[in-house]
Amino acid sequence: xxxxVIGCGYLGAVHAACMADLGHEVVGVDVDPxxxxxxxxxxxxxxxxxxxxxxxxxxxxxxxxxxxxxAEVAGSRVHFVCVGTPQRKGEYxxxxxxxxxxxEGLVPQLRGTGEAPALVVGKSxxxxxxxxRLADLVADxxxxxxxxxxxxxxxxxxxxxxxxDTLAPDRFVYGLPDGPDGExxxxxxxxxxxxxxxxxxxxxxTDYATAELVKVAANSFLATKISFINAMAEVCEKVxxxxxxxxxxxxxxxxxxxxxxxxxLGFGGGCLPKDIRAFMARxxxxxxxxxxxxxxxxxxxxxxxxQRMVELTRxxxxxxxxxxxxxxxxxxxxxxxDDIRDSPALNVAAQLxxxxxxxxxxxxxxxxxxxxxxxxxxFGSSADEAVENADVVLLLTEWREFRDLDPEVLGTKVxxxxxxxxxxxxxxxxxxxxxxxxxALGRPRG
Ligand code: UDX
Numbered sequence: 001x002x003x004x005v006i007g008c009g010y011l012g013a014v015h016a017a018c019m020a021d022l023g024h025e026v027v028g029v030d031v032d033p034x035x036x037x038x039x040x041x042x043x044x045x046x047x048x049x050x051x052x053x054x055x056x057x058x059x060x061x062x063x064x065x066x067x068x069x070x071a072e073v074a075g076s077r078v079h080f081v082c083v084g085t086p087q088r089k090g091e092y093x094x095x096x097x098x099x100x101x102x103x104e105g106l107v108p109q110l111r112g113t114g115e116a117p118a119l120v121v122g123k124s125x126x127x128x129x130x131x132x133r134l135a136d137l138v139a140d141x142x143x144x145x146x147x148x149x150x151x152x153x154x155x156x157x158x159x160x161x162x163x164x165d166t167l168a169p170d171r172f173v174y175g176l177p178d179g180p181d182g183e184x185x186x187x188x189x190x191x192x193x194x195x196x197x198x199x200x201x202x203x204x205x206t207d208y209a210t211a212e213l214v215k216v217a218a219n220s221f222l223a224t225k226i227s228f229i230n231a232m233a234e235v236c237e238k239v240x241x242x243x244x245x246x247x248x249x250x251x252x253x254x255x256x257x258x259x260x261x262x263x264x265l266g267f268g269g270g271c272l273p274k275d276i277r278a279f280m281a282r283x284x285x286x287x288x289x290x291x292x293x294x295x296x297x298x299x300x301x302x303x304x305x306x307q308r309m310v311e312l313t314r315x316x317x318x319x320x321x322x323x324x325x326x327x328x329x330x331x332x333x334x335x336x337x338d339d340i341r342d343s344p345a346l347n348v349a350a351q352l353x354x355x356x357x358x359x360x361x362x363x364x365x366x367x368x369x370x371x372x373x374x375x376x377x378x379f380g381s382s383a384d385e386a387v388e389n390a391d392v393v394l395l396l397t398e399w400r401e402f403r404d405l406d407p408e409v410l411g412t413k414v415x416x417x418x419x420x421x422x423x424x425x426x427x428x429x430x431x432x433x434x435x436x437x438x439x440a441l442g443r444p445r446g
Contacts, residue, residue: 012082160336175211233442243442327387330397331363345396362386407434
């Protein structure tokens with residue numbers, strides 16, 4: 001099937017490559033010529049495990065191309081809208097500028113084939129009500145004699161696992177128009193996803209509003225789970241209890257589950273923080289703000305963890321950060337990603353620097369992005385360089401490379417063997433046995 005993907009960021013680039021891998025003929029469109037040039041050369045514009053190999057594989061088949069010219073989507077039967085919906089500056093609400101521009105640019109190009117209408121499929125995370133508005137926009141702007149439909153098909157991929165999550169998702173969700181149009185849209189989507197559907201991937205078909213809500217509800221639940229365990233960590237810190245043992249113990253209850261109960265610096269990235277804020281803003285517009293006031297608390301607990309990390313650093317540095325050499329391991333918002341959007345690690349690093357610390361940050365993949373946004377921070381080109389003569393070492397993103405650090409070897413580089421584990425990723429006993437003062441969020445002082 002001929003498919004177009006509008007927007008080639010984390011979501012769109014991966015989606016385009018995966019759709020081509022499923023056997024479709026795909027054109028990816030983006031307004032950024034530099035990104036298109038990279039992708040057209042088969043190179044990933046960001047770090048995502050497995051994506052370079054996949055791009056190389058599918059580009060060789062000739063089934064995938066990239067362009068800045070929206071006119072090249074004409075002839076595609078299904079058009080995925082994968083542009084970003086960032087948080088609006090100074091507000092909680094989502095900025096829909098890119099979604100609106102993508103659909104407005106797309107509509108004049110929509111052409112049905114034979115009896116089948118073209119299908120526009122929204123994948124971006126949007127405030128509930130957007131799909132219905134866009135369906136009207138599509139219907140009103142179509143070329144004469146054309147018929148096109150809109151469906152909402154939220155995406156649940158995680159950075160770092162994006163290829164696997166797209167090719168073998170936990171479930172599909174289709175938000176469909178009412179009546180026979182819904183059947184037509186469903187048949188087209190079923191054709192797109194025939195391969196993963198054939199392996200028994202669950203499918204939920206529903207209306208637009210529910211499909212839009214599924215995505216923000218899922219992210220709100222995940223954020224709540226993380227903030228729940230981080231709230232427990234706050235209490236553990238008061239009584240010298242261990243939040244990791246607590247998470248293991250409650251996680252054995254199948255109704256609770258151990259996943260997403262890793263206490264530490266909390267959530268960041270381009271999705272969870274802005275999605276819960278946009279959801280609160282939308283609920284307010286709908287007169288349902290009370291239903292989501294708990295998300296305000298979820299957000300606050302999350303932000304307090306960053307503060308606590310700064311306090312803990314000051315505490316182990318005998319009350320002052322002034323002139324202290326601080327080695328920060330991690331800049332990305334999570335491992336296996338070079339994404340630094342709303343990164344807890346960089347937020348902490350910047351605060352420590354503001355309070356007079358001599359901070360050096362190292363990350364296996366995110367240094368280039370971090371340097372662009374935080375030009376005043378100092379960056380090292382290895383973990384060793386970041387911790388050289390450090391008074392304290394902070395692990396803020398749990399890359400495998402950092403989990404595997406040998407405390408004996410690292411101990412020979414630093415001025416003082418003091419480590420703060422912001423992700424509960426190290427073995428306290430092993431580090432203490434090597435003479436380190438080990439402190440972590442929500443764990444006993446030792
Ligand atoms: C998330 C959702 O998981 C995904 O389904 C959605 O499509 C987009 O948003 P992502 O932002 O890629 O994906 O990362 P995720 O793995 O969910 O982690 C989000 C943040 O939570 C990271 O900063 C991570 O470090 C943090 N986290 C995660 C915790 O602090 N504790 C945990 O137990 C799990």
